Structures are given as C-alpha cells and as structure tokens.
Amino acid sequence: GNSVTQMEGPVTLSEEAFLTINCTYTATGYPSLFWYVQYPGEGLQLLLKATKADDKGSNKGFEATYRKETTSFHLEKGSVQVSDSAVYFCALSDRTGGFKTIFGAGTRLFVKA
C-alpha cells in the first residue's frame, strides 16, 4: 500500500539557517505529492504540491522537487524565519488509493531568533 516516511523531529534551527526536511514515499501508482503546514492550534493548510516527476512545487520561499528515481519529495528553504515554526506534513494521493491522502507523521520545526 501507499505510505509516506518523513524525518523525525523536532528540528531546531536559528533564524536565517537552511532547512531541509526529508520525505520519501511508496506508491503503486503515479501519485501527486504535497507538503502541508500546521501552525500551533490550527488545522493544516497546503504549502505546495507537485503532480508529476521532476515538477518543483514552491511557495513562501519553500521548495520541493518530485524525484521519481529516489521516490523523494524533500522540503527546503534557504533562510528560515521565526514565523516558519510549525509542524510540516508530507503527503501523497493517487487513484489507486481511492484519492485518499496519506500523510506522514509530521516534523515539528522550531526556529530561534
């Protein structure tokens, strides 16, 4: 079945540091890949997505590239801010999964001033 594995947190960085959160997936079909972000006490919201191999999703300075050869979708940001402190979820969806979205366990990010 489909699954998503992302690096365990928490990740603690200083402001302006480079961020990478690793995500790998297993899927029987050709999934779409997503990163969602959850700020404290709130629901999740879509950060970025990519729908086919080699696509790059980007938003608010965050980027992730759909790598089919390594089945990965790592999240990166060149310079994090305190306001980026949140929990980040990698996710996938495909037709063989009945269009349900499978979420990773989430990675908590703390950014210190």
Next chain:
Amino acid sequence: SQTIHQWPATLVQPVGSPLSLECTVEGTSNPNLYWYRQAAGRGLQLLFYSVGIGQISSEVPQNLSASRPQDRQFILSSKKLLLSDSGFYLCAWSVRTGNADNEQFFGPGTRLTVL
C-alpha cells in the same frame, strides 16, 4: 469562496459520555469529506471519509461513527467515549473530481479531552 466550520473548538467530556462533533462546508457542492484524528505529538489518522450523502467509509475500527445527513454536513459521533479518544479532530474537504492532485482544505479543529 469556500469555508469550513467545525464546532465546538474545545470539549472536555467524561469517560462513557456521548460525543457529537459537527463540520459544515460552505461555498462548494458535492465535496469529499474527511474526519482525521491527531493525537498529541503524532501524525494524522484518517478516521472516515465520504463521497456523498449517506456514504461513509471507515478506515479504523473503533467506537466512533460518522454520518453525512446533508451534502455539506459531516458529523462524528460516539455513544461512549474512551480515554484514548482524546485528541485533536480535524475535518477536511476536497473537490470531488477524477484527479489525484486535489488539495484538502482543513477546518480549525476540535480539541477533545476525555477525563
């Protein structure tokens, strides 16, 4: 524009009491609807999803149930709460199409504490 509402925002209930959480969506028709639970420090667990009125699929056997009495209303219920039912409950919707790239839109969540 579309909005999704959940209530109540927080709830403290004794073990063995009933539960009813409500979710409504505005500004769209025929959405797919989902209930997730997020335990403290954990990821999202899909509990139920629905592709139409009266159509409910259960992902995890447990003492919870879901109903969809109207197109844009999704209710999560329990007859008798357990301590393990504590968590953050999230409702979400997505556009019902044949595409796998549709994002899910989440509500603000309900924090349930069972004592």
